[in-house]
Each structure stands twice: as structure tokens, then as C-alpha cells.
Amino acid sequence: MADLFPDLVVNGEVVPRRLVAAEAQHHPAPKGKPGRAWRNAANAVAMRTLLLQEARRRGLRPDPAEVGPGRFETEDEALIREVLEAAVTTATPTEAEVRAEWQRDPGRFRSPPLWEVSHILCACDPRDEAARTAAHARAADLAQRAVADPGGFPRLAAAHSDCGSKTAGGALGQLGPGDTVPEFEAALRPLGEGEITPAPVLTRHGWHVIRLDALAEGAMLPFETVRPKIAEAMEKAAWARAAKTFVAQLVASAEITGADIGSAKADE
Structure with missing residues (x-):
């Protein structure tokens, strides 16, 4: 150098x-x-x-x-x-300046959404290539079956999931931002109600097939709250x-x- x-x-x-x-x-x-x-x-x-x-x-x-x-x-x-x-x-910004920033797009300021979610987990250690590949093949098959028959999702979860939620048909209940690992949440956010991830999602726990059962959008917050x-x-x-x-x-x-x-x- x-x-x-x-x-x-x-x-x-x-x-x-x-x-x-x-x-x-x-x-x-x-x-x-x-x-x-x-x-x-x-x-x-x-x-x-x-x-x-x-x-x-x-x-x-x-x-x-x-x-x-x-x-x-x-x-x-x-x-x-x-x-x-x-x-x-x-x-320090004036009250008028702060209000003008809020009024520019009030929809930016909302309470966190709530997701009602079910999933099927094909557990593996992602660092183990052979285990990851085998679990992915199993999860991909389950994802295909779930997308083809959305109503059968609880039965698939009960029969094949490696998560304790299988006893509830894969239901995880209500989740909010930060309640799951980042990869799971990132896959969840684009889903509409009733949609299932078409491809398995990998997290540190293994491969997931995710269904968004219901969505409660966050309410728009008043100016006084977000000021x-x-x-x-x-x-x-x-x-x-x-x-x-x-x-x-x-x-x-x-x-x-x-x-x-x-x-x-x-x-x-």
C-alpha cells in the first residue's frame, strides 16, 4: 500500500x-x-x-x-x-411545523397491526445442509397441498407440523410486530386474509408454511399521540x-x- x-x-x-x-x-x-x-x-x-x-x-x-x-x-x-x-x-420545530409534518401523511402514524396466524413447521437446523434440504422438500410438498386445499390447513398442521401448535391445527393466535423472528414476520406482512405462503419460509427453527387467518390493521393515531x-x-x-x-x-x-x-x- x-x-x-x-x-x-x-x-x-x-x-x-x-x-x-x-x-x-x-x-x-x-x-x-x-x-x-x-x-x-x-x-x-x-x-x-x-x-x-x-x-x-x-x-x-x-x-x-x-x-x-x-x-x-x-x-x-x-x-x-x-x-x-x-x-x-x-x-426546536414549532407546533405548526410539527402539525404540518403530520398532516403531510397522517396514515404513516398507526398503532401496530395484529395478525391471527397459523403455520406448519418442518423443523431442522438450518446449518445442517442435509437436514435443511430434507425439511425443505417436506415443507414444499405441504405448502403445495395447503394452497390447493386451504380449508384442510388445520388437518395438515395437526398431522405434520413439528410445532406444539399442531394440537390447535397450527394456530399461533394473535401476533404483533416483533412477536416472531424477522424472517417469519417479513413473510407474513404481504399476506392478505386467508392467504398461504406459496413457498416455505426459512427461520432458525426450520421451514414454515404460514397462513394469515385474520388481519386487524392498526388504527390511525391522533396528532396529540404522535406529536x-x-x-x-x-x-x-x-x-x-x-x-x-x-x-x-x-x-x-x-x-x-x-x-x-x-x-x-x-x-x-
């Missing part, structure tokens, strides 16, 4: 290559393009260096915050947070825009060699 890429220099400060090399581990490169990881790492390190330089210019001192039980920011992380907190300010969340989202979006502008100004006024921050070519 030393022959391919020049030293990274940010406003006259030469950044040790070991820092770029360490950062490059977090930037996987496509096959045949090993230089991309180094370029992206150099950009990331250059940006971090710019922010740390700005923190020093402002005379900031690191005060690491706790980011988890017993885990604290590094001093560099604390300085970057502090310089952004000092430099980036945004106005705090809308205001918070608007504040975060405004802060992100302001932070992007601040960083762009730092880049525009900096002298940098060995990186191409802001260049579209960095991610090609």
Missing part, C-alpha cells in the same frame, strides 16, 4: 499509516479492488483527524460518556462528540443536516492529501 497511496496529511499533520491500516479492516473491498478499502479508510481517518483538530482548536477536553454498562467512549470519540455538540445547533415522536424525528433530521453542513465546511477549508473526502469516486 505504501507504493500505491501517498501519506495522509491533514492540514500539515501527517497521519501514521498504522491508523489507516487499522481502519481499513472495517472497510471490506470487493474482489479485485483491494485499494478501495484503503481509500475509504483514508477518508474516514482524514475526517476523524479534521474533527479532532477542530476540537483542539476550540480548546475542548475529553469527557468520555458511558455508552453502555461499564463501557465508555474513547477520548477521541468523546472529543468528536463534544465538537459536534458545540458546533451544531438547531431550532412527541414527530418532533423528535424532525429535530434529529435537522441536526443531521446541520452536522453534514458543518463537516462539509471543515473539508472545504482544509488542506488534505492522501484522501479524497467528498469525492464520489471514493465509493465507486
Whole structure:
């Protein structure tokens, strides 16, 4: 890499290559393009260096915050947070602005839906290729039979499912978002009432044939209920825009060699 890429220099400060090399581990490169990881790492390190330089210019001192039980920011992380907190300010959205955002599409704000669901499970360990293949063949046959005879779904579940719900004809009762594993929920969401997944769905438990027995769409929430969340989202979006502008100004006024921050070519 030393022959391919020049030293990274940010406003006259030469950044040790070991820092770029360490950062490059977090930037996987496509096959045949090993230089991309180094370029992206150099950009990331250059940006971090710019922010740390700005923190020093402002005379900031690191005060690491706790980011988890017993885990604290590094001093560099604390300085970057502090310089952004000092430099980036945004106005709280007004009541009229929050209401206008809600009125733009009130249908976005609903209570969670409820699904009444039945399934047939062909259990397997997905990491076991032979077991996964065999369970898939069994599930595919059951899915075909279920789609051909929707009314016979409870009998199929009772006879063939590996889930304890077989005693109830495969019925899982009412489920809401987050009540099932992500793959199951993703397959469930597009279904209409009475529809059955035409192909088996793989989760960590095995292959599922899923039927949506009933759907209760979430009710539209009134403005008063969702106002705090809308205001918070608007504040975060405004802060992100302001932070992007601040960083762009730092880049525009900096002298940098060995990186191409802001260049579209960095991610090609």
C-alpha cells in the first residue's frame, strides 16, 4: 500500500499509516479492488483527524460518556462528540411545523397491526445442509397441498407440523410486530386474509408454511399521540443536516492529501 497511496496529511499533520491500516479492516473491498478499502479508510481517518483538530482548536477536553454498562467512549470519540455538540445547533420545530409534518401523511402514524396466524413447521437446523434440504422438500410438498386445499390447513398442521401448535391445527393466535423472528414476520406482512405462503419460509427453527387467518390493521393515531415522536424525528433530521453542513465546511477549508473526502469516486 505504501507504493500505491501517498501519506495522509491533514492540514500539515501527517497521519501514521498504522491508523489507516487499522481502519481499513472495517472497510471490506470487493474482489479485485483491494485499494478501495484503503481509500475509504483514508477518508474516514482524514475526517476523524479534521474533527479532532477542530476540537483542539476550540480548546475542548475529553469527557468520555458511558455508552453502555461499564463501557465508555474513547477520548477521541468523546472529543468528536463534544465538537459536534458545540458546533451544531438547531431550532426546536414549532407546533405548526410539527402539525404540518403530520398532516403531510397522517396514515404513516398507526398503532401496530395484529395478525391471527397459523403455520406448519418442518423443523431442522438450518446449518445442517442435509437436514435443511430434507425439511425443505417436506415443507414444499405441504405448502403445495395447503394452497390447493386451504380449508384442510388445520388437518395438515395437526398431522405434520413439528410445532406444539399442531394440537390447535397450527394456530399461533394473535401476533404483533416483533412477536416472531424477522424472517417469519417479513413473510407474513404481504399476506392478505386467508392467504398461504406459496413457498416455505426459512427461520432458525426450520421451514414454515404460514397462513394469515385474520388481519386487524392498526388504527390511525391522533396528532396529540404522535406529536412527541414527530418532533423528535424532525429535530434529529435537522441536526443531521446541520452536522453534514458543518463537516462539509471543515473539508472545504482544509488542506488534505492522501484522501479524497467528498469525492464520489471514493465509493465507486
